[in-house]
Structure formats: C-alpha cells, structure tokens
Amino acid sequence: xxxxxxxxxxxxxxxxxxxxxxxxxxxxxxxxxxxxxxxxxxxxxxxxxxxxxxxxxxxxxxxxxxxxxxxxxxxxxxxxxxxxxxxxxxxxxxxxxxxxxxxxxxxxxxxxxxxxxxxxxxxxxxxxxxxxxxxxxxxxxxxxxxxxxxxxxxxxxxxxxxxxxxxxxxxxxxxxxxxxxxxxxxxxxxxxxxxxxxxxxxxxxxxxxxxxxxxxxxxxxxxxxxxxxxxxxxxxxxxxxxxxxxxxxxxxxxxxxxxxxxxxxxxxxxxxxxxxxxxxxxxxxxxxxxxxxxxxxxxxxxxxxxxxxxxxxxxxxxxxxxxxxxxxxxxxxxxxxxxxxxxxxxxxxxxxxxxxxxxxxxxxxxxxxxxxxxxxxxxxxxxxxxxxxxxxxxxxxxxxxxxxxxxxxxxxxxxxxxxxxxxxxxxxxxxxxxxxxxxxxxxxxxxxxxxxxxxxxxxxxxxxxxxxxxxxxxxxxxxxxxxxxxxxxxxxxxxxxxxxxxxxxxxxxxxxxxxxxxxxxxxxxxxxxxxxxxxxxxxxxxxxxxxxxxxxxxxxxxxxxxxxxxxxxxxxxxxxxxxxxxxxxxxxxxxxxxxxxxxxxxxxxxxxxxxxxxxxxxxxxxxxxxxxxxxxxxxxxxxxxxxxxxxxxxxxxxxxxxxxxxxxxxxxxxxxxxxxxxxxxxxxxxxxxxxxxxxxxxxxxxxxxxxxxxxxxxxxxxxxxxxxxxxxxxxxxxxxxxxxxxxxxxxxxxxxxxxxxxxxxxxxxx
Numbered sequence: 001x002x003x004x005x006x007x008x009x010x011x012x013x014x015x016x017x018x019x020x021x022x023x024x025x026x027x028x029x030x031x032x033x034x035x036x037x038x039x040x041x042x043x044x045x046x047x048x049x050x051x052x053x054x055x056x057x058x059x060x061x062x063x064x065x066x067x068x069x070x071x072x073x074x075x076x077x078x079x080x081x082x083x084x085x086x087x088x089x090x091x092x093x094x095x096x097x098x099x100x101x102x103x104x105x106x107x108x109x110x111x112x113x114x115x116x117x118x119x120x121x122x123x124x125x126x127x128x129x130x131x132x133x134x135x136x137x138x139x140x141x142x143x144x145x146x147x148x149x150x151x152x153x154x155x156x157x158x159x160x161x162x163x164x165x166x167x168x169x170x171x172x173x174x175x176x177x178x179x180x181x182x183x184x185x186x187x188x189x190x191x192x193x194x195x196x197x198x199x200x201x202x203x204x205x206x207x208x209x210x211x212x213x214x215x216x217x218x219x220x221x222x223x224x225x226x227x228x229x230x231x232x233x234x235x236x237x238x239x240x241x242x243x244x245x246x247x248x249x250x251x252x253x254x255x256x257x258x259x260x261x262x263x264x265x266x267x268x269x270x271x272x273x274x275x276x277x278x279x280x281x282x283x284x285x286x287x288x289x290x291x292x293x294x295x296x297x298x299x300x301x302x303x304x305x306x307x308x309x310x311x312x313x314x315x316x317x318x319x320x321x322x323x324x325x326x327x328x329x330x331x332x333x334x335x336x337x338x339x340x341x342x343x344x345x346x347x348x349x350x351x352x353x354x355x356x357x358x359x360x361x362x363x364x365x366x367x368x369x370x371x372x373x374x375x376x377x378x379x380x381x382x383x384x385x386x387x388x389x390x391x392x393x394x395x396x397x398x399x400x401x402x403x404x405x406x407x408x409x410x411x412x413x414x415x416x417x418x419x420x421x422x423x424x425x426x427x428x429x430x431x432x433x434x435x436x437x438x439x440x441x442x443x444x445x446x447x448x449x450x451x452x453x454x455x456x457x458x459x460x461x462x463x464x465x466x467x468x469x470x471x472x473x474x475x476x477x478x479x480x481x482x483x484x485x486x487x488x489x490x491x492x493x494x495x496x497x498x499x500x501x502x503x504x505x506x507x508x509x510x511x512x513x514x515x516x517x518x519x520x521x522x523x524x525x526x527x528x529x530x531x532x533x534x535x536x537x538x539x540x541x542x543x544x545x546x547x548x549x550x551x552x553x554x555x556x557x558x559x560x561x562x563x564x565x566x567x568x569x570x571x572x573x574x575x576x577x578x579x580x581x582x583x584x585x586x587x588x589x590x591x592x593x594x595x596x597x598x599x600x601x602x603x604x605x606x607x608x609x610x611x612x613x614x615x616x617x618x619x620x621x622x623x624x625x626x627x628x629x630x631x632x633x634x635x636x637x638x639x640x641x642x643x644x645x646x647x648x649x650x651x652x653x654x655x656x657x658x659x660x661x662x663x664x665x666x667x668x669x670x671x672x673x674x675x676x677x678x679x680x681x682x683x684x685x686x687x688x689x690x691x692x693x694x695x696x697x698x699x700x701x702x703x704x705x706x707x708x709x710x711x712x713x714x715x716x717x718x719x720x721x722x723x724x725x726x727x728x729x730x731x732x733x734x735x736x737x738x739x740x741x742x743x744x745x746x747x748x749x750x751x752x753x754x755x756x757x758x759x760x761x762x763x764x765x766x
Contacts, residue, residue, distance in 0.1 A: 036049070073668055075154070100146060165203060218667070222607065247376065263313075266555065273311045331498075337549035344544065362757065370425050391426055392427045403513060438452060495546050502558070573739070603660075625746060626739050639735040657718050676735060686741055686759065688709070
C-alpha cells in the first residue's frame with residue numbers, strides 16, 4: 001500500500017462505519033458524514049444521492065477565499081461529475097480532516113519544547129497531534145496542501161465503485177469504463193451516477209485508488225486574464241442575491257440578542273456600572289456581568305446595545321496601553337534591546353566592519369476591519385451547549401467554551417458558519433467564551449438562544465491588531481568589482497526588528513487558553529522567529545543576518561492577513577528600491593541583477609514590467625515596483641507588482657495596480673484572480689489606513705469611516721496575470737496583501753521625491 005507524504009484517507013464508509021487515516025499505523029474515526037434520505041456517504045469527503053447530486057464536505061472555514069468551491073472542484077474533476085450537480089456542506093470537526101501541514105508549521109506554538117520533532121508534515125508527532133486534537137484549522141493557505149490528495153483519493157475510490165456497478169450490468173471490466181459529466185461510459189453505453197449509486201455501495205474500491213493522470217488545473221494564458229472558468233464559485237449566486245447565510249445571519253425561534261462592553265486594553269476588571277440607567281428599557285431581558293466585560297440581553301439588538309451604553313461600565317486597569325508608550329518601548333528595544341539571531345546566510349554580519357547604510361522603518365498596530373463584526377449564537381440547556389459560530393479553529397473554540405462552563409467538550413455542539421471576512425480574526429475564540437457564559441445566564445429564566453454581536457467600537461477595542469514593530473536595516477555595499485555587478489549591490493545585510501513575540505502570544509491564547517496578559521507574560525523575553533517570516537530576502541545577497549529583539553508593549557496582538565510578510569516585504573522592497581536610486585540604478589534591472597537563482601520571480605518581474613508598461617519610475621511618473629516571495633523553493637508563491645500613484649491633498653491617489661503572479665499549478669483561475677485582486681486592495685487599505693491609536697487602553701477610532709480605508713471611488717484599475725507553471729499549487733490569498741504597500745510607497749517616491757518609511761504611509765504626512 002502506498003502512503004503519501006500528506007496523508008491519505010483510505011477505505012469507504014458507506015452509510016456508516018469507520019474511516020481509516022493512515023500514518024505509520026492506522027487510526028480510525030467514526031464516519032463524519034451523515035447521509036440523508038436516498039443518499040450514500042463515500043469516505044469522509046462526499047455523498048452521492050439517488051437524484052445525482054454530489055455533496056462534498058469541506059472542513060475549512062469559508063471566509064471569502066473560495067475553499068467551498070476549490071475542494072468540490074477537485075472532487076468533481078477526479079470523480080468525473082457534472083459541476084451543475086455538485087453541492088457543498090461544512091464538515092463536522094473530526095480527526096479524519098486533520099490539517100497536518102498547518103500543525104507542522106505551528107509546531108513551535110503547540111509544542112514549544114523541541115518543536116523540531118514535529119515541524120514537517122512527514123513527522124509522526126505532527127500527524128498524531130493533528131488527528132488527536134481534531135486540528136481542522138483554517139490558516140496559512142494550507143487547504144490544498146492538506147486536503148487535495150484526500151479529496152482526490154475519495155473521489156477516485158467512488159468513481160471506481162460506480163464503474164464496477166456499471167461493469168457488472170454490462171458484463172465487462174470496470175477498468176475499461178470512464179466517467180464524464182456525471183455518467184459512467186463504455187463504448188456506446190452510459191449510466192448516470194444516480195442510477196448506479198446504490199449498487200456501487202456493494203463494491204470494495206481498489207487500494208490504492210486509481211487517480212487520474214493529471215489533477216485539477218486551469219492553465220492561464222498571458223494577456224487573457226479574464227478568461228472564464230469552467231467551475232464558477234458555488235457560493236456566488238447566493239452571495240449576489242443576499243440569501244447566503246453568514247454567522248451574523250443566524251435566526252432561531254425565540255432568539256435573544258446581546259451587546260457587550262469590554263474593559264480597556266489590557267488586564268481590566270469590571271468595577272462600576274450604572275444598572276439603574278438601563279432599568280425599564282423596553283425589550284431588556286437580562287444583564288450579564290463577566291470578569292472583564294458587561295453584556296445586555298434584549299429581544300432586539302438595538303435595545304441591548306442601548307442598555308449596554310447607558311450602564312456606562314467602568315473598569316480597573318492594571319496596565320493601560322498608550323500609543324506613546326508602545327512607540328517608546330519599540331524605540332528602546334531597537335536601540336538598546338538584547339537581540340536573538342533568527343537566521344543567517346553566508347557569513348551573516350561578521351564582514352560588516354562598519355555600516356554604510358542604515359534605514360529605519362516603523363509600523364503601527366493595524367486592525368482587520370472585517371465587514372462582519374465578531375458574533376456568535378448559543379443555546380444552553382441541561383449542561384449542554386450549542387454554538388453557531390464562524391471559527392477558523394472550531395475544536396479549540398469548543399474546548400474554550402466547555403472550559404468556561406465547566407462541562408465536557410462532548411457536550412458542546414458547534415455548527416460551523418461562514419465568516420463575513422476574517423483575515424485570521426476568527427482564529428481567536430474569546431467571543432465563544434462570552435456567548436457561552438451569556439447563554440448559561442439566560443437559561444436560568446428560560447431556554448432561549450442568544451446571539452452576541454460586538455459593536456464596531458468593541459471590535460477595535462477587544463480585537464487583536466497586527467503587531468507594531470520598529471526595524472533597522474543596515475547594509476554594506478559592493479564596489480562593482482565584478483563580483484557585485486555594476487556597483488551598489490548589497491554585500492552584507494542585517495535586519496534588526498524590535499517587536500513583541502506576537503506569534504508566541506497568539507499560541508498561548510489559542511492552544512493554552514490563556515488570557516491576553518497571561519500570554520504576554522508567558523512569551524516575555526522570548527525570541528519569535530515567526531514575527532520575521534519573509535525577512536530573508538529572495539535576492540542573492542551573499543551575507544544576511546536577521547535579529548529579533550522581543551519587546552513587551554502591553555498590547556495583545558494577533559494574526560492578520562499577510563502576517564509578518566506585510567512588514568518584512570515592505571522593509572525589503574522599500575530598502576531595495578532606495579538602494580537602486582541611491583546608486584543611480586533603474587529599479588527593475590537592479591532587482592533582476594541581484595536576484596540570484598530565482599528565475600520564477602525574475603519572470604514575474606519581467607512580465608509585470610511589460611504588462612504595466614514600466615517606465616523606470618523616472619521623471620515623476622508615479623510608478624513604483626515591488627516583488628515578494630512567500631515560502632521556499634518550488635513550493636513558494638511569487639508576485640511582482642507595479643503601482644501608479646500620485647500626491648492627492650494630504651494623502652495619495654492610487655490609480656493603477658498591476659501584478660503578475662506565479663502560484664504553481666492553478667486549480668481555479670477565477671478564484672486565484674479574485675484572491676490577488678482582493679489582496680491588493682486589502683494591502684492598499686493597510687498602506688493608507690487601518691491603524692489604531694490608543695489612549696489609556698482605548699482606541700481613539702470607533703468607526704470604520706475613521707480608519708482612512710479606501711472607498712469604492714478610490715479603487716484603482718487592477719490588472720492581474722499569472723505565470724503558467726507545473727509546480728505545486730500555492731495559496732494566493734496573502735501575496736497581493738504584502739506587495740501592495742511597498743509598491744505604493746515606491747510609486748509615491750517616484751511621484752514626489754519623498755521617502756516614507758512608516759506604515760500606514762501618512763502617519764508622517766507627505
């Protein structure tokens with residue numbers, strides 16, 4: 001039997017039984033799927049009904065990235081199904097859907113002692129942990145790496161069983177039959193899946209499953225980026241007509257609504273509230289007091305929010321956060337903090353006798369600004385909790401809610417809902433704890449479901465922004481002696497980053513269920529390699545040293561779309577651009593000359609220059625260039641972007657964003673394009689706004705309109721094209737995010753002659 005690198009689900013559980021997930025020895029799980037009437041479950045991934053409908057289970061949160069189309073498409077192609085008869089349902093939490101690649105990637109977070117034993121998908125510990133912990137987490141673009149092969153295996157096994165059923169009728173060999181368009185074919189005969197499915201369940205599939213020679217793929221044609229896909233998104237029609245249900249759209253009989261007020265950041269305790277001010281408010285049902293929050297429950301959300309506001313809760317704060325103290329701590333860390341060396345290339349910085357160039361870059365904390373604020377719905381009865389929630393880490397959310405109520409995890413039922421934007425915001429589960437406690441209090445009067453929705457201001461207050469940072473880049477330049485081209489190339493590079501140990505803090509909250517301040521204490525003084533992801537430049541700089549200075553800033557920070565790459569790409573690409581201009585070099589040719597052996601990134605640079613009609617950024621043309629690579633080797637994703645921008649009052653007007661992307665084999669071209677386009681606009685928002693400023697632990701921003709985000713009228717012309725590749729597929733969701741800001745900053749330098757070394761760009765003005 002062949003055992004794959006990423007894991008294979010083998011065996012078919014039709015209408016019940018067990019699913020076996022193989023490692024060095026097999027693990028069995030109850031079949032996750034429950035067939036409906038006249039429906040048959042094939043393995044953990046698909047059901048086929050007598051009406052011919054193929055339902056695919058998706059164990060990842062749909063948060064706009066299109067995973068509820070990608071995985072069904074993989075199944076449909078391998079099965080030979082008619083796309084018009086493919087449906088989707090969220091998969092229940094199960095070890096059968098373990099996300100092993102992500103578990104390996106996050107080994108330092110769940111196994112901080114000796115994480116090297118579990119940091120590869122091949123490692124037994126990573127697989128065992130992911131299965132035992134039912135680690136169905138959605139993050140880091142790992143859906144294809146984790147689930148493409150299991151989906152193909154399940155579909156191939158089902159296809160073989162359907163072919164066996166047809167072959168038995170025709171008295172021929174099943175290997176001679178083919179599947180296409182929802183039918184099994186042999187010569188001039190054909191039978192539909194619907195006609196064969198019940199008979200197919202009586203056959204045993206071959207082991208290993210007979211995979212098709214080629215996996216699902218769509219080949220891009222350069223210059224024809226708008227070519228239609230054969231697999232339009234399954235969720236698009238309902239999103240267009242408004243019938244698609246997000247977590248905030250849950251409506252249950254006799255449901256109540258809750259609004260909440262949190263204490264200032266960080267370590268606040270509820271002390272005083274004016275309960276009498278809410279008394280008599282029509283519709284008010286109950287007041288619920290938490291240790292660090294106060295919630296009002298009513299028969300409509302407006303009444304609940306009014307009650308919460310009127311009570312004007314006040315909190316005792318152990319360590320109130322201020323932007324001035326955050327900046328001072330980062331500055332002190334950058335200047336005098338003790339660093340830990342994270343990575344080295346070549347001789348590191350040992351050859352840097354003196355610093356020839358030193359530039360500083362600063363980053364403010366930025367918020368996710370999701371369209372749908374944090375919300376969850378819960379019903380508590382007789383020691384059992386039901387949760388309707390959008391969660392990227394559903395099993396960990398269940399565990400946190402169970403712990404808060406002191407009940408067994410088996411007594412928590414979670415119904416996965418899509419998220420109206422996430423950007424990694426839904427990895428946190430504080431709202432699951434809050435709604436569980438509120439539902440328990442409500443149940444003392446009557447068993448009624450309650451939906452908790454945070455107001456926008458509370459989203460800014462209690463959400464976890466992307467970490468702020470201060471970065472110093474130092475370099476020693478070559479002299480054009482033949483080893484370093486025409487002069488100005490970087491011979492030695494040192495990147496020193498002062499930032500909180502944000503990833504480790506996040507890990508303490510997610511896996512340790514710690515409070516934000518306890519997580520900060522646990523990560524105190526620890527270097528965090530993940531906060532410098534992407535800092536090792538793709539260029540052929542012979543000597544590089546990366547240092548992290550862990551800084552305690554008192555502000556709990558979390559993950560965001562792009563994560564550390566949103567900082568490191570800006571640092572690298574702005575620095576490279578500045579070095580090119582400083583040495584009288586054209587930015588494109590300078591980058592390609594020092595790129596080293598990454599021919600795929602060089603191809604992206606050349607193609608984007610042609611597509612955007614790159615003019616070198618001279619004569620105040622307002623064109624700026626940036627590129628970036630996420631990952632290593634053939635499995636990495638690459639992007640090059642040219643922005644066109646100009647000065648506009650006190651800010652900037654971005655008129656065009658052009659990108660060329662290499663993400664290996666493309667499963668769905670339309671979704672890939674959407675992800676890059678959306679990422680570029682999201683990154684534009686991070687470049688021009690999204691920052692939070694804190695005074696006494698409270699953000700000064702309370703509304704989306706105050707974040708400085710681009711509105712529809714500000715959106716530039718966006719052009720995206722792809723490089724055709726047979727390399728392993730790479731998730732495109734974060735590439736556009738991280739490259740937009742440096743491209744815009746470099747464009748503004750071209751337009752104005754001023755360098756901006758801070759994000760958001762206009763914290764210093766133009």
